[in-house]
Amino acid sequence: MDDPCLATKLPKELPxxxxxxxxxxxxxxxxxxxxxxxxxxxAATVDQNxxxxxxxVLCKRFVIDPGxxxxxxxxxxxxxxxxxxxxxxxLVFHWDAFGRQVRMExxxxxxxxxxxxxxxxxxxxxxQLGAWGSDQSAPIESRAALIAQVGKRAMQLGVGAAKNWKSxxxxxxxxxxxxxxxxxxRVWPRRIELWIEGADRIHDRARxxxxxxxxxxxxxxxxxxxxxRLQP
Ligand SMILES: Cc1cc2nc3c(=O)[nH]c(=O)nc-3n(C[C@H](O)[C@H](O)[C@H](O)COP(=O)(O)O)c2cc1C
Numbered sequence: 001m002d003d004p005c006l007a008t009k010l011p012k013e014l015p016x017x018x019x020x021x022x023x024x025x026x027x028x029x030x031x032x033x034x035x036x037x038x039x040x041x042x043a044a045t046v047d048q049n050x051x052x053x054x055x056x057v058l059c060k061r062f063v064i065d066p067g068x069x070x071x072x073x074x075x076x077x078x079x080x081x082x083x084x085x086x087x088x089x090x091l092v093f094h095w096d097a098f099g100r101q102v103r104m105e106x107x108x109x110x111x112x113x114x115x116x117x118x119x120x121x122x123x124x125x126x127x128q129l130g131a132w133g134s135d136q137s138a139p140i141e142s143r144a145a146l147i148a149q150v151g152k153r154a155m156q157l158g159v160g161a162a163k164n165w166k167s168x169x170x171x172x173x174x175x176x177x178x179x180x181x182x183x184x185x186r187v188w189p190r191r192i193e194l195w196i197e198g199a200d201r202i203h204d205r206a207r208x209x210x211x212x213x214x215x216x217x218x219x220x221x222x223x224x225x226x227x228x229r230l231q232p
Contacts, residue, residue, distance in 0.1 A: 003024055005020060005021040005023075005024035005025070006024055006025070006028055008196065009196065009198075009204050010194065010196065010204045010206055010229070014206050014208075014227035014228075014229065015227070016224065016225055016227070017064070017225065018192045018194055018206075018208040018225055018227065019062075019064045019065070019067045019189075019192065019225075020064050021194055022062070022093070022102045022104075022192065022194065023062050023064050025093075025095060025098065025100050025102065025194075026038065026039060026059070026062060026093065026102075028098065029095045029097075029098065032097070032098075034095075034097040034098075035095070035096075035097065037058060039058050039059040039060070040056050040057075040058060040059075040093070041056070041057060041058075041059050041069075041071070041091045041092060041093045042054045042055065042056055042057075042092045042094075043055060043056075043057045043071065043079065043089055043090070043187075044089065044090040044091075044092075045079050045082035045083055045086070045088075045089055046082060046086050046088070047082050047085075048082070048085050053078070053079070053082065055079065057071040057072075057073060057079075058071055058072075059071055059093070060072055060119065060184070061184075066220070066222050067188070067189065067210075067222060068186050068187060068188045068189070068220075069091070069104070069186070069187050069189075070111055070115075070184045070185065070186050070187070071184070071185055071187070072116070072119060072182070072183065072184050072185070073136070073182070073183075073185060074131070074134070074135070074136035074137070074181060074182050075110070075181045075182060075183060076135065076136065076137070076138075076181045077136040077137040078137040079137075080185070083108050083185065087107050087108045087109070088105070088106070088107055088108070089105070089106065089107070089108050089187055090103070090104070090105045091103065091104040091105075091187060091189075099196060099197025100194075100195065100196055100197070101193075101194075101195040102192065102193070102194060102195070103191075103192065103193040103195070104187065104189035104191065104192050104193075105189060105190065105191040106187055106188045106189035106190045106191065106212060107187075107188050107190070107212065107214065107220070108185050108186065108187050108188070109185075109186050109188070109218035110183060110184065110185060110186070110218065111183055111184025111185065111186050112218070113183070116178055116182070116183030116184045117177075117178050119184060120176075120177075120178035120182070120183075121178075125170075125173050125176070128176045129150065129153075129154055129157070129159075129176065130150070131178075131179050131182045132150075132153045132154075132157060132176065132179050133146075133149060133150030133153050133154070134146070134149075134150070154168075157174055157176055158174035159172070159173070159174060186218070188212055188220050188222070189212075190209060190210060190211070190212035191207060191208070191209050192207070192208050192225070193205065193206065193207040193208075193230075194206055195232075198232070201232065202232060203232035204232070205229070205230045205231070205232050206227050206228060206229045206230060207227070207228055207230055208225040208226060208227040208228075209225070209226055209228075210222055210223045210224060210225045210226065211223035
């Protein structure tokens with residue numbers, strides 16, 4: 001094994017670049033294809049009453065330096081309404097086949113609009129329509145009503161045969177702009193934990209922390225990571 005980040009134990013001297021380790025684990029999970037969505041992470045937010053809530057989202061960007069990850073979602077969803085009130089978040093990746101877990105805790109900001117535009121444009125057409133068609137987290141009376149709503153919105157976007165929007169010919173698919181209420185959330189961790197499964201529940205575990213200071217707007221100034229080994 002060439003990449004030291006894929007070792008079965010954390011080194012005696014903890015590495016100074018835990019984000020690189022986490023990224024190497026994510027990359028290996030993709031390469032070995034042992035699960036359909038290895039970039040799944042559970043994102044925990046806290047609602048207005050202090051009630052934590054978790055749900056799976058997909059990590060679509062992992063930036064080792066300066067160290068943030070991105071997921072995409074509906075800005076009117078419950079999770080984003082939680083983040084509007086309290087921008088702190090917890091994330092958990094778990095790759096069971098490799099006996100590895102990564103935890104991150106930190107702060108969120110919305111991705112720059114141009115970045116969300118570019119990502120939206122790269123998605124397949126049906127997923128783009130899905131983003132327009134669903135008011136994520138809002139109640140709806142039936143699945144039929146949801147399908148009808150997607151069809152109606154498809155028509156509003158210029159798709160002719162709304163009843164059959166799934167089988168629209170490629171040439172008849174209008175270019176769709178990104179919905180203003182849909183885009184990226186950047187998660188800036190101030191804490192990251194790497195966990196490697198060990199025999200007899202004697203797992204290998206360490207947590208790193210760094211300073212994370214929000215500047216003007218959505219930028220952060222970050223310090224160096226400092227690691228501490230923890231009992232499992
Ligand atoms: C594997 C998996 C990946 C998912 N990825 C996303 C995602 O990237 N973005 C998203 O908004 N919802 C995603 N979802 C749906 C969310 O788990 C959740 O149902 C939805 O975002 C609404 O959550 P909220 O009401 O707490 O905002 C995913 C679900 C699963 C099971």
